[in-house]
Amino acid sequence: MKKMSLNNVAVSVILFVLKIRKNMTFDNVADFIDRTINRFKKEPQPLHIVISDPKGIVVAKILAPYDIKHMYRDPKNMPGLCPVCHCTVEKIPNLDYYTSTDKDIAITYDGFYIVRDRFKLFCDKRGYEGLRFIPLKKSLRHFYFMPEEIFQMDKETTVTMHQGEPCSVCGNYFWTGTGGHNIYSAIRWGEDDDFIQRTEELYTSKYNKSPFVIVGLKTARLMQEYGLKGFYFDNIYYKLEDQGTDKDKLVERSI
Numbered sequence: 004m005k006k007m008s009l010n011n012v013a014v015s016v017i018l019f020v021l022k023i024r025k026n027m028t029f030d031n032v033a034d035f036i037d038r039t040i041n042r043f044k045k046e047p048q049p050l051h052i053v054i055s056d057p058k059g060i061v062v063a064k065i066l067a068p069y070d071i072k073h074m075y076r077d078p079k080n081m082p083g084l085c086p087v088c089h090c091t092v093e094k095i096p097n098l099d100y101y102t103s104t105d106k107d108i109a110i111t112y113d114g115f116y117i118v119r120d121r122f123k124l125f126c127d128k129r130g131y132e133g134l135r136f137i138p139l140k141k142s143l144r145h146f147y148f149m150p151e152e153i154f155q156m157d158k159e160t161t162v163t164m165h166q167g168e169p170c171s172v173c174g175n176y177f178w179t180g181t182g183g184h185n186i187y188s189a190i191r192w193g194e195d196d197d198f199i200q201r202t203e204e205l206y207t208s209k210y211n212k213s214p215f216v217i218v219g220l221k222t223a224r225l226m227q228e229y230g231l232k233g234f235y236f237d238n239i240y241y242k243l244e245d246q247g248t249d250k251d252k253l254v255e256r257s258i
């Protein structure tokens with residue numbers, strides 16, 4: 004009985020589709036199926052098991068800027084890409100880029116950090132090590148920005164998801180992300196730590212990949228006190244050992 008009604012539903016759906024798509028041919032159907040499959044392929048695959056992040060304390064902050072227009076209108080002209088997979092190997096800014104953004108730090112859709120002179124002045128005054136500021140010729144108050152010091156991430160606890168196979172030349176995946184999971188630090192930074200670093204891993208897809216900028220808790224406070232604005236902060240955690248290690252969960256994470 005149940006099977007019959009399912010068949011009825013299936014027939015109704017087919018009739019309905021045929022009704023609304025009178026011109027539907029075999030090619031249309033094949034196209035539709037192909038498009039649907041591709042749509043699922045392109046999106047990060049959802050996890051089959053819901054994984055909860057281990058508990059931790061907040062030890063640093065991700066500097067999370069808003070997006071501004073692409074630095075390269077045509078990615079074919081973008082330097083610094085792998086010749087095989089066209090993923091970012093090195094961020095090389097277009098010095099002719101123009102922006103009038105009033106945000107003190109922003110990120111272009113293709114993953115270049117842009118800061119205003121106020122941000123640079125703050126950093127110069129504090130004397131942070133290893134920060135790259137490259138002036139943009141047409142945007143007189145703006146700079147391309149990249150920290151060079153690498154943030155030591157707890158790679159065992161932090162979820163890193165990839166899509167596709169690693170490139171045989173550069174090792175990049177088509178897409179890399181955290182899937183909304185927490186990032187954990189390998190170092191238990193405190194309230195008085197003051198630094199600006201970046202993740203070693205580059206996130207998102209293809210030529211848009213870029214690292215996260217991570218700052219100390221004190222740095223985040225100082226930025227707010229200085230009046231820097233136009234961005235927000237996300238948390239970086241340090242895993243608390245007394246919560247126990249769930250090995251099974253860690254295995255499920257490595258998809």
Ligand SMILES: [Zn+2]
Pocket residue numbers: 085086087088089090170171172173174175
């Ligand atoms: Zn590659």
